[in-house]
Amino acid sequence: MTTTSKDPALLLEGVRKAFPGAAGPVAAVDGIDLAVYPGEIVAFLGPNGAGKTTTLDMVLGLTVPDAGTISVLGTSPRRAVQAGRVSAVMQTGGLLRDLTVRETMTAIASLHSAKQGIKARHRIDEVMERTDTARIGSRRVSKCSGGEQQRLKFALALLPDPALLILDEPTAGMDVNARREFWDTMRQDADSGRTVLFATHYLEEAESFAQRTVLIGSGKLVADGPTDRIRAMAAGRTVTATLPGDPGAAVERLKAYDGVRQVGLNGNRAAVVTTESDALARALLTEFGASDLEISAPSLESAFVALTTAGSPS
Numbered sequence: 001m002t003t004t005s006k007d008p009a010l011l012l013e014g015v016r017k018a019f020p021g022a023a024g025p026v027a028a029v030d031g032i033d034l035a036v037y038p039g040e041i042v043a044f045l046g047p048n049g050a051g052k053t054t055t056l057d058m059v060l061g062l063t064v065p066d067a068g069t070i071s072v073l074g075t076s077p078r079r080a081v082q083a084g085r086v087s088a089v090m091q092t093g094g095l096l097r098d099l100t101v102r103e104t105m106t107a108i109a110s111l112h113s114a115k116q117g118i119k120a121r122h123r124i125d126e127v128m129e130r131t132d133t134a135r136i137g138s139r140r141v142s143k144c145s146g147g148e149q150q151r152l153k154f155a156l157a158l159l160p161d162p163a164l165l166i167l168d169e170p171t172a173g174m175d176v177n178a179r180r181e182f183w184d185t186m187r188q189d190a191d192s193g194r195t196v197l198f199a200t201h202y203l204e205e206a207e208s209f210a211q212r213t214v215l216i217g218s219g220k221l222v223a224d225g226p227t228d229r230i231r232a233m234a235a236g237r238t239v240t241a242t243l244p245g246d247p248g249a250a251v252e253r254l255k256a257y258d259g260v261r262q263v264g265l266n267g268n269r270a271a272v273v274t275t276e277s278d279a280l281a282r283a284l285l286t287e288f289g290a291s292d293l294e295i296s297a298p299s300l301e302s303a304f305v306a307l308t309t310a311g312s313p314s
């Protein structure tokens with residue numbers, strides 16, 4: 001099948017995947033629709049267990065969806081991987097500890113199919129320069145730091161010059177410096193027009209690298225849009241206050257305020273998740289006669305939970 005620049009590089013429609021659990025099947029991915037277009041760099045952001053890895057495994061043809069369809073560069077995930085058009089840096093997947101960095105590159109290049117292999121072998125030097133692995137070419141993998149090993153995996157993924165690159169938490173376990181170095185390398189590659197989808201726990205990584213962020217929680221898409229907009233949603237604060245009179249009626253009024261994402265009530269105490277905490281605090285004090293007001297910044301994790309349970313924002 002031929003593709004045009006308007007065709008998505010990646011298309012997921014109604015994708016579902018469940019795993020057996022003690023109390024019956026657990027939906028790891030619960031009906032995901034997603035289109036990623038050529039040249040886009042998209043962060044797949046979500047807390048632990050959100051379904052990121054399961055989704056990426058299906059995109060790479062490592063597992064098959066229970067329902068729904070996935071098209072990668074106009075073909076099936078498996079075919080796209082076999083043709084070297086999509087490659088990945090995954091969390092698991094080991095390197096051979098006794099080989100040097102350069103030997104690893106050469107060995108993997110020779111594993112590509114005949115046509116791909118010639119192309120990959122010709123790219124070794126260029127890719128090693130680009131990923132800053134050339135200077136550690138003669139180092140044994142076992143002597144490389146976690147960050148260096150991750151850069152080597154990245155270099156291996158670039159060997160077939162894939163149109164689509166999938167990264168599953170590529171900086172997991174790296175310290176701040178190694179993480180920054182990794183993203184600097186990635187950024188240099190980004191100009192090449194490659195489509196990139198990367199899973200991360202870190203909002204900062206989404207912010208510094210992706211124009212678009214897809215937020216996932218409990219196997220469902222919670223939000224999808226420009227990263228700065230997602231940031232504003234996740235950066236909401238919780239304003240807690242005691243309400244006089246009939247708190248039930250106040251809850252309905254509070255929901256109508258700008259920036260309010262969720263309103264909870266415990267007795268007379270209301271907890272409001274909002275992106276406009278100053279304005280809401282002012283209104284609570286002046287218009288609602290509220291008292292004992294507190295404003296807290298939730299962790300990213302709890303912001304995700306609030307967003308997930310607040311329903312899908314537009």
Ligand SMILES: Nc1ncnc2c1ncn2[C@@H]1O[C@H](COP(=O)(O)OP(=O)(O)OP(=O)(O)O)[C@@H](O)[C@H]1O
Nearest residue numbers: 019020027028046047048049050051052053054055
């Ligand atoms: N092979 C499996 N068998 C049973 N349950 C699984 C399996 N793989 C994933 N799960 C469950 O599916 C859900 C989604 O897991 P997944 O690894 O996709 O999430 P994630 O967003 O990648 O999380 P993390 O950020 O921790 O890697 C979790 O509840 C997980 O426990």
